Amino acid sequence: MKRLLLALLLCINALAHAAIDPAILAPLAGDDPDARVAAVARIAVLANDDAHRVLQALQQDTLYATPDGKILIVGDSETYDPATGKTLATPEGVDGIVVNNRLRSAVEAALSGLALLSPDPAVRDSAVRELQAREIDPAQVPLIQKAFDKESDAAIKASLQLLLSTANLRASDPAARRAAVVGLAGSTNAALQPLLKNMLQKQPDGSYPEPDASVRAAAAQTLSEIEGRIQRTEIVANIFYGVSLGSVLLLASLGLAITFGLMGIINMAHGELLMIGAYTTYGCQVLFRKYLPGAVDAYLLVALPAAFIVTAAVGVALERTVIRWLYGRPLETLLATWGISLILMQLVRTLFGAQNVEVANPSWMSGGVTVLGSLVLSYSRIAIIVFAMLVVAALWVILNKTRLGLFVRAVMQNRRMASCVGVSTGKIDMMTFGLGSGIAGLGGVALSQLGNVGPDLGQGYIVDSFMVVVLGGVGQLAGTVIAALGLGEVNKFLEPMAGAVMAKIFILVFIIIFIQRRPQGLFAMKGRSVE
């Protein structure tokens, strides 16, 4: 069967650019309705200009037949003979070919089939959609197969495959159906599942829509293969989304890992520092739109240092005016910083309004890469992951490879000794708090790219950030990273099972229980610094 079709296609292709074989055209003028529909399909498979003209003429009622069975396209001024490819005068006695509804729908299907071969992807896409809406005639299969083989766009190719298999699965020959089913085993197209499942669905009277047992067995095999592949794709997707969510958590909590983790300051205004970072991003965007509309996409590059400087300045101001007086009194610090957070929130509300402001992603962040056939990894998520890694790396370098980092660690480990050897501990406290606040500002820039930017932005992250830092173990940068990524992964794997809200609740409960078991967090600080 296949070989026959192939031979047919080859011999037709040889003629293609010249003209259409009159033997194919002839049935159109006949009386047999089945033969006429078949002829339309065979013409469509040619997929050349003449085929297109004939079908269009048929649709527009400009196709005529001479009494001796010659098919002609009669235009306003001239008449075209598709069998020879020549223009001639309209002969006497030509009769219009009557197109009934069945033939008309076949012609329309054939025309959309032809559109599948158009060089313009938009035209191909709409043609696929049109074909999906109607029942596929087995006669159209060769054309769709041809389009499928040539197709380069993944989405259209998947739709074509679905069309093709739908048509093939309806073939009357069990062997053809089985071949179709087996041929689908390599697909990752989730839309094929209901089709195959339907074949295996037992009817109330005990029969199956698919009468042949061997085809059913093949379908079950194919189904399990497709399901397995889809499951694997889903796992990869979940891992990716988990890392992405983990990076967001990490960016939100890194600043806190310094102010709370290293310095022990319960900074309830941490969320508001994130919010200020996000609003700084908004401010940069507004300024760019106003003064540099040509370079709007570059606003993020300016927003990063700007957000760092602004939030670090706010942090230093807070440390000097309020927090400094409360060292050693953690519960009081908690209350005072909560008061600060209320004031900052209300300040932003007064300045920018209570409504969310709009922060647009730069254009290079839209779109994504497709992996594993159907999984799209968006550039914005990839950018967040990369950014989080860069911030962690920068922080690690600052804390471990610079003089400032050395002082910071010295003061945190033994304040009095550090003071004795000449470290100005007050100044280091101020700078450390400024650094943590600045990092929170960077987190705010990242958050502004993902969700709404409003005065309440920080409130949504404050509990999460504390959970991450506590879970990771206070004073441990690595612990924070692992806790954030771990929570992100767990959340994404729980979500499909329990729903987003329940997943979040489970995680909070898990953390509460975990802290009861291991109050020191995942990575305990060893040695004398433990209370």
Next chain:
Amino acid sequence: MRARPSLFSRPAWIAIAVCALVAGLLPVLNLVFPAGHALHISSYMVGLVGKFMCFALAALALDLVWGYAGILSLGHGVFFALGAYAHGMYLMRAIGRDGVYQSHLPDFMVFLDWKTYPWYWSMTDNFFYCMLLVLLVPGVLAFVFGYFAFRSRIKGVYFSIITQAMTYAFMLLFFRNDTGFGGNNGFTDFKRILGFSITAPETKATLYLVTLAILVGALVAGRMIVQSKLGRVLQGVRDSEARLMFIGYDPLWFKLFVWTLSAVLCSIAGALYVPQVGIINPSEMSPANSIEMVIWVAVGGRGTLIGPILGAFTVNGLKSWFTAAFPDLWLFALGLLFILVTLFMQKGILGLARQIDPRGKRRVVVEEAATVKETVKEAA
């Protein structure tokens, strides 16, 4: 063993009695004198003071754990809201078929297309069963939570943070429609309580007086507890838990007792709150609300029991006034209050009063010295 000191000094007793009397008079004046009369108190005022008394009770509960045992809870809003929800379940059932959809189910369940009550709603049409729930649900939650937390010796900031996580988790849970507590709308539109119309002034006055009685009772009971030996062990926990353990006490059960008691008191406050205010929704469980409770205690003066009551009235009075007069400035004022109180008024209003009055200050010093001596003696 020295003679047990009187619960309150004579002036304190007089002050409490006068305040209770004045507060008790308000609903009476509201009922007896018609509107427009010089002695008439508006229903709004009565409702407001009734609400403040519920807050004061919650603040008192919080002071028992924070002021005396040094356990700062940022999750007392959960206990308050659970008590309110437990009572609210009865009130919802008492609506009967007078809801918008005239079904035997509450409107929100009709809206969700539920056909029957979920299992945890069974028997809630019984008022006394719901009152039992008010005591049991937060009590059991606090006991279990506290048992594990105190057993692993979670204290200070860590405890505060996990209580905050707890209230946050509960808020998320109650915001879900499927949880069966009305989603983000919560419970409202109550019609009657024990057969009486809930909007009638007489019902309101009764609820008000019950709240007042419970508040005064809780104050006296709380004072008895903190002056007992148990109370002094709790203060030992607050001041130096490690030292107390070396002496031979196991702080677990002391802390657990006061923590559970505090949760139940807070729950009762919530249960009194819901019929007077007429609505309960999950935003009561937001971490912000629980922290606001802490500031009531801090403003009044922690570790005094009377202070938190004063604080709850002061802060909420300010809030009512600000949100009416300068709505935009309230959060600035509240934020400043947080900062100023922690920086300059560590003992709150009561502490400030004692600082100003040298006689009071001397007495405090003497009292503290006596306590220290007593503790030392008992230890020996």
